Amino acid sequence: MNYSTKTWISDLPSYEPGRPIEELARELGLPGIDDIVKLASNENALGPSPRAVEAMRHAASDMHLYPDGSCHYLAEAIAHKHGVDVSQVVLGNGSNEIIELLGHIFLDRDNGLVMSEGAFLIYKLVAMAFQSESAAVPMRSYTHDLDGMLDAIQDDTRLVFIANPNNPTGTMVDGAEIDRFMDQVPGHPLIVFDEAYIELLPVNRRPDTLRYIHDGRNVCILRTFSKAHGLAGLRVGYGLMSGDLANLMHRVRQPFNVNAMAQTAALAALEDESHVENTRRMTEEGLEQMVRAFEDRGLEYVPSVANFILVRVGNGRECYNKFAEQWVIVRPMDAYGFPDHIRVTIGTHDDNEKFIGALDRIMSERDKL
Ligand SMILES: Cc1ncc(COP(=O)(O)O)c(C=O)c1O
Structure with a gap:
């Protein structure tokens, strides 16, 4: 055709x-x-959180109903866990959807994003879908070169993606490196910390990116239930950001973007430490x-x-x-x-x-x- x-x-x-x-x-x-x-998609070989499986069993007979379009209980639980306001949480059909929503909000043919050459491919594909440019900065020893990424930021840069740890290299930048980057980065691009794998690190090795959100910096953090919680098949992830940005996301997302089974399972998995x-x-x-x-x-x-x-x-x-x-x-x-x-x-x-x-x-x- x-x-x-x-x-x-x-x-x-x-x-x-x-x-x-x-x-x-x-x-x-x-x-x-x-x-x-x-061993191809970085899924959780232990399977789903058992608490999530139990919750889904109970929820199965309610699947004739549309989900709660606001993901109220799940968003509240996530907000509580991270110490942010519920208005700063956006749920998505996987964190992948949040990346796409960022494209809807920020990207067009007159601007671009900055990423690393060996970073998660979806950033580049989303830029292309919106006719936007992606500047891919070469990595140093398979790790993000944050100085190089700073240099790549232009007046028309709207988004900077830092996958931490990065997929597919498995490397990370630590808290001190991120602090140095945040001290120098201009205010106009949104800095996106994609932390899909962060729960796999011991707590004391996880950079404290949340404090930049508390400080009102132009930052968005992406998390997912697909990896450490073992719910990749359900497609549920989330972003933490300013209330203003969250508000824009709600305008462009689908009304029921996170299905009811996923909401139920994610709520149970969140507590399954x-x-x-x-x-x-x-x-x-x-x-x-x-x-x-x-x-x-x-x-x-x-x-x-x-x-x-x-x-x-x-x-x-x-x-x-x-x-x-x-x-x-x-x-x-x-x-x-x-x-x-x-x-x-x-x-x-x-x-x-x-x-x-x-x-x-x-x-x-x-x-x-
Ligand atoms: C770095 C990174 N970000 C985001 C995602 C998307 O995860 P999901 O859409 O399942 O939440 C992945 C998936 O592999 C990933 O590796």
Whole structure:
């Protein structure tokens, strides 16, 4: 069909998500999905918060009703947890939606955003969807170069994205570096701290970005229930920001952007500290397990603080296909500018062992060539 579309939309590259388990099972002709290990989308290998599962069971019979469009109880609980006013909380269909809402509010063909070259790809895609420019600043040792990002800010910069920890590199900038950046940054762009993985860090290592919101700085913090809380399938995330910015977000979001099951589950998961703690411990142990495996095999990797790790394997896409043949789904990284790497999500101890076993088979096959 020959649609008369906005040309820049037809030119947009599509985002390539982690491959679904079901799709690989179909392709390999497997009867079920149980034998496949998916370490491709930084999901929580422990599963959802058990409290969230229980709450969802009770809520199932109310699903004929529209959700609370204001997410009242969930927003209140989040506000209470972070010590902000409820008017400063915006819920989204994943934090991904909040990123898109920022695009709706700020971006057009006359302005742009600043990000790192190896940062979460969605920022760039959202800029493109709004015909806006994205200045991608080269990283230093796979980490945000905050000085370089400061230099890249122009009069027409509307947004600066700092994913911390960053996906896909797993690196972070610490509180002192952020403070130095915030001391120098001009007031006109909104600084977005995307903290999707922050709960995976011990509390004393999490930079205190919230205080910039309390101080009335031009800052927005993004969080999600997809990672530490294990609710990626439900799509629920949130932003903390000024009441004025939140007000604009409510104008552009869909009336029922967060479904009722997601609200119920997220409310229960928010209080489930022990699930988050168990996830944090599993991640820490899993990272050690992966690092040991890479070091034993002489593979170069990027030290990570999140629930995934970048490892240099040669041709990443070819390697991704080889892992799929071994029933392990990992993520190729060419779209992020790391064609020699794959990104591996940290799984349970057994998942990680299956990955390492497949790695050995792939490496020994290569040696035979
Ligand atoms: C850095 C970062 N931000 C945001 C997201 C989006 O998460 P969600 O939309 O599931 O909340 C992801 C997902 O992988 C991410 O890695």
